[in-house]
Amino acid sequence: MSLDKEKQSAAPPDQSFWQGRLTVGNNGVAAAPRHVKNAEGYRSYEIYQRQRVRQSTEKLKPSDLISDEYRSDPYPILATLRENYPCYRDWLGNAYWVTRYDDVTSIFTDDANFETRSKLWTYGLLGFGRDLRFELPVLAAQAQRMDAGAEAIARRIVSDVASSGTADLALDVAARFAIELLGHQLNLPADDLGAFANLYWRAQRGATWEPKAQADGKQAVQALADLVRPLLEARRSDPGEDVISAIATLDLEGGPATAEDVATTVLEADHETLHGALANMWFLLLTHPDQLARVADETRLLKYAYYETLRHSPPILSAKRFARHEVERFGQLLPEGALLICSAAAANRDPGIFEDPDAFRIDRKDVCQREPRGQYRADGLASGIAFGLGPPSKFPALPEERPRSLYALTRDTAVTASRVLLEELQDLKPADGAAPALQSLRVGDMHTCWHLPVVFGKR
Amino acid sequence: MSSGNAITAAIANVLELDTNGRDVEKSSSSAIPLMPIGEAADMGRSPDGTPLFDPRVFDSYEFARNPYPYYKILRDHYPVYHDTLHNCYWVTRYDDITTCYFDDEGFNTIPKGSSSGVLGNTQLELSGIEHKRRRNLYGQHLVGQALKNRLPSIERLAREMIDAWEAADEDWYVKNEDGTRTVELGKAFANEFPIRVVCEVLGFPQEARGQFYYWYNSMMSGLGGSDTHRQGLEARQDLEDYLEPIVRERRKQPTFLYGDDGKSIGKDIISKLCEEKIDGDYLSTEEITSNVALIVGGGGETTRGAIMNMWYLLLQHPEQFAQVMADEALWDNAFHETLRHSTPIGGQPRHNTYDVELHGVTIPAGSLVQMVDFSANHDDRIFENPEDFDIHRADLYSGKILRSGFRKEGRCSHMAFGVGPHLCPGAWISHQEAVLGSMVLAKHFKNPRINVERMKKDIDGKSLVPIGLISVRDLWIDFEVV
Incomplete structure (x- = not known):
């Protein structure tokens, strides 16, 4: 009635x-x-x-959210949630799924009521080390190293693959670029990079529910600290311009930074997002040849292709938030400690926000062309959500006094790498018989293209 | 360049990528293989040799049929297991669970919507003083003298059902050519018997039974998170609509129950609820409906499971069954041992009110903490050889059920009814239902045995399926008519 x-x-x-x-x-x-x-x-x-927790679940089974289907193509399932259950009580995962754009952004910007929990918390290693990501000297060193190193690293990687005639853009370019750039920020010796890549990925993959990966990841975090320890000690007395040097020379309240702090700082940042964004962008461009032709013609459009990628296929599908106390949202009483799964993937395909949301169009007029910085509707346009906002910035709002955001740095390096790729190689096409697709390897992991074999001609 | 190859190789190695980068992880359903009963699948070991525990186990079929070796791993190595896949904490040792059950303040049951509007707001979801005030609303009518008065009618209901078998033309009752009979105990008796008892004590007209059975089924299968939730909500609404005029009537004119001798043995529970006051005010119709829904929900499935499991286990242990047949007093032991060995209700959720540290694990305030009664009942710190079914068990307390639990002289009570403030208010009546009903059944059966052909089989295709987490659904029994 x-x-x-x-x-x-x-x-x-x-x-x-x-x-x-x-x-x-x-x-x-x-x-x-x-x-x-x-x-x-x-x-x-x-x-x-x-x-009124009285949601029926007849349109969706809770197990759909951890199904193989969700791992490969989550969008139809998320659309069901968004249209029918805007704040879905997932009894299986003991969580609330938030899927509408306005709802997701309202949670991300509500630091008073919802908190993030660190990867160390997931590991049960709270107190292992300090997260120094937001110290000004660290941010400055990071920005400086990323800007300075991106182009050279991209050229080196592309010239490596160019000689062979075929390449796997996902693994040989995107994954390697992200790790080499991170190694450059930390100024790791070239011989250590293979070992570092191994430890880094094990550490990142261990911050999850899977017990084997977690046990392995804990070891990797420790080994990561052992790997950077000699570098940290050496750079205390003889600092360079890299991130480890910046950390080594920090004047911190609790005493000078330790190798564990460096490992924690590296662990907590989502450097693999660069890998995912780059791989997804090239996957989308290669599967939309008309769009690829436009960016090949005019490389300044790469930036918009990047934004559109993060809207259309964000590598990180959702971010977790925990209610700090009992709070009412979306018509439900969320208990203290409630887990909210804020689905960026669902919000980005919200038809109430983006026109024809399932289409990949780099010339979109309804998406904001800059990074969300404390708000999602700068310029009156909705941003694609690819990164949940972290804790609120402690830096002043004046642009000239605050460090460049990591989001912008990531965007610029991804665009740089893609531009180099277009400059060095021509007629990029998916290899014959390749059927690239996006997939999460495990429930809750990065949703990206893991193999993207291409053929090309050399310029 | 070699460093580039080393990086790519390292990443591919860690991610275990195959050549097409897909389907590396096995799907959740096949991640846990089916094992022989009593053995846990290998889930890997941490560097120090501790077995790891994969939370996907909880969703697997393997776990439903063979849960106890997995609970043993949890008890021995992870007494408080933080499950980040299901976002909760599992508490599995007997001592910890009883401690938490008694700590009503630290581990509350404040609504998190577990019954999701199907049962409504009941004392299942209240804590502390609020709970205490309502606890005896109907509980007091199900114990002591009030219960004793009802025993004859419980027995009569059982007799009525069993006597009707011979005339019934149903697929659950087979008259074999050699004169023996084959009956499916669930459909013939256990599914409906507890509902009839509930109808009786609530004072519902017997014609409403069929409808009641439907509501009960819908509400039970429609609890939160199930595919049939909507059906559950509709059933709840139906029940409310049905109850409303009845409650209105009984507020004015209470109705009474009568014993077999025609004498009144007191008001029915709805009439009693109509008179109850909480905080100086009468209960609303909505509150009464919720309480009725809780009685219907709590009084049905659990007792059904107890009867079915008890017969299933006894018939698989013929020597113990013979002893019970020889000495009716042993039915109590059989009942309690059944609830210890294979309880129909496996645990209770709690939420901790403040941060708690237990066995070195910090549980942040507001977490969902799962108390696993299944595991407490099989805790070898309490019960010797917990996997054995033995009605003469020296370490199990089989006396009158106590809210305080029992732990003296080397004997402990089982956790099937919980313990402490939230002890099942229907514990005593369900005990009587199961025992009286079984006594009547036993008189009717001569030489009962399980009809193995008609039973569901385990993975080997031969042995009977173990009870595990799910009470016996169908139980086919061959017997000769007395």
Whole structure:
């Protein structure tokens, strides 16, 4: 019985008609005329709130959210959630799924009520080391090294693959570029990079529910600290311009930085997003040849291709937030400690925000062409969500005084690498018989293209 | 360049990528292989040799049929297991669980919507003083003298059902050519018997039974997270609509139950609920419906499971069954040992009110903490050889069920009804239902045995399927008519 129907009836309904009835408006609020307020069966708004966890789940099974289908193509499942269950109570995973754009962004920007938890927390290693990502000297060194190193590294990698005539853009270029750039930021010796890549990925993959990976990851985090220890000690007295030197010379309250702090700092940042974004971007460009032709023609469009990639196929599908205390959101009472899975993938395909959201179009007019910085609607346009906002910035709002955001740095390096790729290689095409696809290797992992074999001609 | 190859190789190695980069991980369903009963699948070991525990186990079929070796790993190595896949903490040792059950303040049951509107707001979801005030709303009518008064009618209901078998033309009752009979105990008796008892004590007209059975089924299968949730909600609404005029009537004119001798043995529970006051005010119809829904939900499935599991286990241990037949007093032991060995309800969720540290694990306030009664009942710190079914068990307390639990002289109570403030209020009546019903059945059966051909088989295709986490659904029994 909808409210509209009530309004249409001319005569006011009599007492017996209302007896024991409860009307729920379109906004989900229980409403009843005054004369039945004290009638039998009337429930106060508060009682109703507590009861209206009443979502049916007939359109979706909770196990769909951890299914193989979700790992390969989560979008149809997420669309069902977004259209039917905007705050879906996932009993299997004991979480709430938030899938509409406005809802997801409202959680990301609500640091008073929702918190992030670190990877060390997932490992159960709280206190292992300090996360120094947001120290100004670290940010400055990071920006400087990324800007300075990106082009040279990209040229080296592309010339390596160019000599062979075929390449796997996902593994040989995207994955390697991300690791080499990270190695450059830390200024690791070239011989250590293979070992570092191994430890780094093991550490990143261990921050999850899977017990084998977690046990392995814990060892890797420790080994990572052991790997950087001699470098850190050497650079205390003889600092360079890299991130380890910046950390070594920090003046911290709790004493000078340790190798564990460096390992923690490396672990907590999502450097692999660069890998995912680059691989997804090239996957989308190669599967949309018309769009690829446009960026090949005019490389300044790469930036927009990057934004559109992060909107269309973000490598990190969702971000977790925990309720700091009992709080009501989206018509539900979220208990203290509740886990919210804020689905960037679902929000980015919200048809109420983006027109024809499933299409990959680099000339989109309804997406904001800069990084979200504390808000998602700069310039009045919605940003694609690829990174949840971390803790609120402690730096001043004035652009000249604050460090460049890591989001912008990542974008610029991804664009640089892609530009180099287009400059050095021509007629990029997927290799014959290749059927590249996006997939998460495990539930909750990065959703990206893991193999992208291509053929090309050398310029 | 060699460093580039080294990086690519390292990444591919860690990610275990195959040549097409797909389907590396096995799907969740096949991740846990089916094992012989009593053995856990290998889930890997940490560097110090501790066995690892894969949380996908909880979703697997293997776990439903063979849970106890996995619970043993948890008890021995992870007494508080933080499950990051399901975002909760599993507590598995007897001592820890009883401690938490008694700590009503630290581990509350405040609504997190587990019954999701199907049962409504009941004392399942209340804690502390709020819970205490409501605890005895109907609980007091299911114990002591009130219960004793009802025993004859419970027995009569059982007799009525069993006497109707011979005339029934149903597929669950087969008259064999050699004069023996084959009956499916679930459909013929155990599914409906507890519902009939509930109808009786609530004071519902017997005609409403069929409808009641439907509501009960819908509400039980429609609890939160199930595919049939909507059906559960509709059933709840139906029940509310049905109850409303009845409650209105009984507020004015209470109705009474009568014993077999025609004498009144007191008001039915709905009439009693209509008189109850909480905080000086009468219960609303909605509250009464919730309580009725809870009685219907709590009183059905659990007792059904207890009866079915008890017969299943006894018939698989013929020497113990013969002893029970020889001495009716042993039915109590059989009942309690069944609930220890294979309880129909496997645990209770709790939420901790503040940060708790238990066995070195910090559980942040507000976490979902799963208390596993299944595991407590098989804790070898308490019960010797917990996997054995033995009605003469020296370490199991089989006396009157106590809210405080029992732990003296080397004997402990089982956890099937929980313990402490949230102890199942229907514990005593369900005990009587199962024992009285079984006594009546036993008189009716001569030489009962399981009809193995008609039973569901385990993975080997031969042996009977173990009970595991799921109570016996169908139980085919051959017997000769007395």
